[in-house]
Amino acid sequence: MNAAFNKNIYFLSDFHLGSPNAAVSLQREKRIVQFLESIKNDAEEIFIVGDMFDFWFEYKYVVPRGYTRLLGKLAELTDAGIKIHFFVGNHDMWMRDYFQTELNIPVYFEPAFFEFNGKKFLVGHGDGQGPGDHGYKLLKKIFRNPVCQWMFGILPPYVGLGIANYFSQKSRELANKKEEVFLGEENEWLIIYSKEVLQKEHVDYFIFGHRHLPIDFTLNENSRYINLGEWINFDSYAVFDGTITTLKYFNK
Structure with missing residues (x-):
């Protein structure tokens, strides 16, 4: 995909709205809306790179x-x-056509290439990329299966959403117990994945979420990997101004 550059390109990810409860989620939602309001006059495009919600399922x-x-x-x-572009994450992968029809926002289920002002970007949520995490990769195939989605969809919304929110909260609680630290380039799966892509083609910027840790890592003299972090603790995002992509923090 190609686009002419006029203003800034913004990237943000992992809002996890709904977690850990309605009151805390509402405050986070208001903060995100405040951020979007602050960039509306200089934003050319906005990428929301997955896990906007802690759980999302579109019934018909x-x-x-x-x-x-x-x-x-x-x-x-x-x-x-x-x-605005939206990439599904591991918490909101059950998207259908609501964003496209109601909000005019395209939805991506896999990483995608974009080009802005001569710079090539590979953008995706990041779940299931790189080595390891075989259990999740199998689970992802099951969740993406149309038959499994249909079976979940025939449950009454009150039952289905209740079950899903319970397990989604448990997943977040487990993740929150893990200390978010940089594991080194040999152990960061998305860095390994980015290096594998670079063996086949040039990419200026790899932009991912999912990791929940803001990371700006130089892969070589021409390529960088940027993880967008999240909006639970960091309020982090990235912006491309036509020349360089910078990792920033809102109201920090």
Whole structure:
């Protein structure tokens, strides 16, 4: 994909709205909306790189309750002509067509290439990429299976969403117990994955989420790996100004 560069390109990820409870999630949602409001005048495009929600499932005629402030802001931005891209994460992979039809936001299920002002980007959530994590990769195939999605979809929303939110919360609690530290380039799966891609083609910037740790790592003299962190503890994001991509923090 190619796009002419006019203003800034923004990348952010891992809001996990809904976690750990409605009150805390609402404050985070308001902060994200405040950030989006602050960039609306200089944003050419915005990439939301997965796990916007701690859980999301689109029934045919039912949309999960809540998040009206954020969804309304996204609609406002796309109505104003700002292009927004959404990549599904491991917590909100059960997307259908709600974002496309209601918000005019394309949804991506796999990493995708983009080019801005002569710079090549590979953007994706990052789950299941690189070596290891074989248990999750198998689980991801099951969750992405249309039959499994149909079976979950025939459950009444009250039952299905209740079960899913319970396990989603447990997953987040387990992840929160792990200390988020840089493991070194030999142990960071997304760095390994980025190096594998570079053996086949040049990429200026690898932009991922999922890791929950803001990382700006130089792969070689022409390529960098940037992990966007998350909005639970860091409020971190990246911005490309036409020349360079910078990892930043909102209101820090």
